[in-house]
Amino acid sequence: MTEIMAEKMTHSLPERLKEVNSILDTCLGYQMPFDRANVIAQFYYDYQDTNVIIKP
Numbered sequence: 001m002t003e004i005m006a007e008k009m010t011h012s013l014p015e016r017l018k019e020v021n022s023i024l025d026t027c028l029g030y031q032m033p034f035d036r037a038n039v040i041a042q043f044y045y046d047y048q049d050t051n052v053i054i055k056p
Contacts, residue, residue: 009046009047009050013047016043016046016047017043019039019043020039020040020043023036023039023040024040
């Protein structure tokens with residue numbers, strides 16, 4: 001992953017995480033509209049490999 005890609009990921013992370021948390025906070029039971037579930041799925045897809053941007 002390039003430095004530019006890592007910067008873009010970390011820059012948008014707080015805003016997107018806030019959106020996901022808001023969706024989860026307002027979720028009623030186990031039902032969720034597709035558009036909201038899609039936001040969560042897209043977040044997971046985009047950030048599933050974030051360990052590659054963490055430098056040892």
